Amino acid sequence: MPANVWPTNARRQEDGVVTVAGVPLPEIVEEYGAPVVVVDEADFRLRARQLARAFGGPDHVHYAAKAFLTRQIARWVDEEGLSLDVASAGELAIALASGFPAARITVHGNNKTRGFLEECVRAGVGHVVLDSPGELHMLDDVARGAGAVQSVLVRVTPGVEAHTHEFIATSHEDQKFGFSLASGAAFGAVRDALAAEGLHLDGLHCHVGSQVFDAEGFSLAAQRVLGLLGRVVDELGPEYGGREALAEELSLLDLGGGFGIAYTAEEDPLDVAGVARDMLSQVAAHAEASGVPAPKVMVEPGRAIVGPSAVTVYEVGTVKDVPIDEGITRRYLAVSGGMSDNIRPMLYDANYDARLVNRFAEGEAVAGRVVGSHCESGDILVHDLMVPDDVGVGDLVALAATGAYCLAMSSNYNAACRPPVVVVDGGEARLMVRRETVDDLMAREVL
Amino acid sequence: MPANVWPTNARRQEDGVVTVAGVPLPEIVEEYGAPVVVVDEADFRLRARQLARAFGGPDHVHYAAKAFLTRQIARWVDEEGLSLDVASAGELAIALASGFPAARITVHGNNKTRGFLEECVRAGVGHVVLDSPGELHMLDDVARGAGAVQSVLVRVTPGVEAHTHEFIATSHEDQKFGFSLASGAAFGAVRDALAAEGLHLDGLHCHVGSQVFDAEGFSLAAQRVLGLLGRVVDELGPEYGGREALAEELSLLDLGGGFGIAYTAEEDPLDVAGVARDMLSQVAAHAEASGVPAPKVMVEPGRAIVGPSAVTVYEVGTVKDVPIDEGITRRYLAVSGGMSDNIRPMLYDANYDARLVNRFAEGEAVAGRVVGSHCESGDILVHDLMVPDDVGVGDLVALAATGAYCLAMSSNYNAACRPPVVVVDGGEARLMVRRETVDDLMAREVL
Incomplete structure (x- = not known):
């Protein structure tokens, strides 16, 4: 299996069956049905450790819960000594329910409500990342009301947008997050946060983009x-207390998330150690x-940890040859699942590595x-790939690198x-999350 | 309120408060919180009746459950005498749980499993729309095994793709649904369905696209x-039994769904009666x-019935002026909710009519x-609109025409x-579906 995309512990056996961490994927489907998401725990922990090592220790790395969060995953993050980023009241509640130490939680969000901020202060979260003037004053008020001082960072929009191997530098960013550096809003936020009795400013935060594979964008933003x-x-x-004292106080620089992963066999994986060193x-x-x-320096990887750790195994239900031009046909493999469990191909034109996992082709x-089962012609999981012409109904096809933003957005x-x-x-x-049922879907209906 | 976009029974009172069916939206928020989806039941029923009248009776109209389905909505569809389209085992289960008569259910899907087909036959659904050769033979087998004869339609891909006021005519369709007309696959499916002892073919089905406002695309496909x-x-x-006898037998022509609705005040609504007449x-x-x-002739509207019947009311939590160019700023209104409850702006570049509903601006x-609260810069509900500069924290903003494919894809x-x-x-x-809780989110976690 291409090691740049598949979990570290994925192997193809001599009989062609693919195992992950020694467990044959067809056995998992037999027990739990298809589709099923399989997470390689050791792979998750390995990537967490690699990032921790690269950036100088686990206290430099925050797992971004938005990529994929369950209580069990939060516990893995805790056990690895990483911190946890949450971006909503719901993510905070799940993290706290898992027993994650509040002091190692950083709270993001462009629209935190007063109730959410109250919960942050009550729980004693490590940092709240301030995102707007209104929030700054509200949090100050909340903290003072609770007789507390809340540690905060100020999120700065430095005018740097990075993707893959390119970045764009602008003076202004037309986006909802943070305080503009160029307009002076960021300076004002720092001044106000320093002056606020209920807040303790520990440093600055910025975020440059997603699927970033080198240091340049981060570096310019940091500059x-x-x-x-x-x-x-x-x-x-x-x-x-003087220039030096203040500089000591504002010693945290959180450069956000955005590290890329390889989604297809042709793509190079992230050189974690090299990028971190740079x-x-x-x-x-x-x-x-x-x-x-x-x-x-702090970083906030989500995808770079959980993305490659999981694969989604589907069963082929329908095989259809569709004529697309004179003499040319395309073989459509329709699988159990689709845009409901992975919206990324539709939403981001994402591509995936799909493989037959129950036998050799x-x-x-x-x-x-590869298409899904939804009543929508755009419900396509892999647009263009070569498929062995013996793949048929009942075969198992797995997509790799589906750990991040798939179930999270399902x-x-x-x-x-x-x-x-x-x-x-x-x-x-071990089953971590059971399959949803139609009864679950109707459970909130009261009429 | 612009009648082309808002529910029929939406009004702005003298104090500026917007009511739907006589209920002030701020009162609904006070009781149920924000965001909240408000459905105008009479509007839903009115649109169902307009379509039934336009096409010659409720037996000509199938409500497409995929747009938005709860048991209560299935009961409204039943009470209006319409039929119901389902496109999955889950939708069928919800429809049956509502008490919807199986004989008025039509079953779609490009990847129906044997278990799903068994359930269709067991329940006695009106029609299964055959989508592939494998399914045809499997359903024949299932029906014969159950000592039944299942009524079916054959889904034909006629090479016509329609959107808004345009359509594209091709010889081949590179898509997952149906049997190609041009390749002869559709003729073969009809021949096989007629010959299958377990099937009774009642006619043909085709679907041309979505957001269609005139008859031309439908007409060419029908031709x-x-x-x-x-x-x-x-x-x-x-x-x-002869040419005429067979023509009598194959008397149903299901032209699918795809009727458009207006999403913004500038767009014309569908002329239901005129398009149907044409x-x-x-x-x-x-x-x-x-x-x-x-x-x-049968049609399968989903969006055209439930789309304009519902509005989503959000509370403004954060107001931020973001400099986007020298001297120019954009006012970002961040609301409770976002891409989780309405992915359509991100997925389809959909636009919406947003209005202040708790007072006059x-x-x-x-x-x-208007942006959401999610940790993603693309989480934008309305990209460009003019907002009154007195809109502030705590104000209520509603988006109209959010009944279809919003909660359904949430x-x-x-x-x-x-x-x-x-x-x-x-x-x-009346509360139809209660708000989800964090406990609901964790309910399927077993580790």
């Missing part, structure tokens, strides 16, 4: 944010240039497409019941 | 499908030209954007709890 920090300590230092050395250089000490490769479209999640480790499979 | 029918009765009539007269002409009797209009992204659905009618509000 701009550290430039702001330099101005902050120059101008406000005198009020807060980021850290460039941040240190930018700090020096701005006359501030090298900050403690022996047929000749023909032009194919729906009940066409009254689809969401798939179970099975954890595999050391040759054993 | 092609009726041309196939002419060939079928010519060639196969002799085996089945469709029916053109179908009759095409039938005559193909030498077959005018078929009984008095401010000057400024360039604005997710729990960022652990968002899906909104409640409230039915309003005759000045009264």
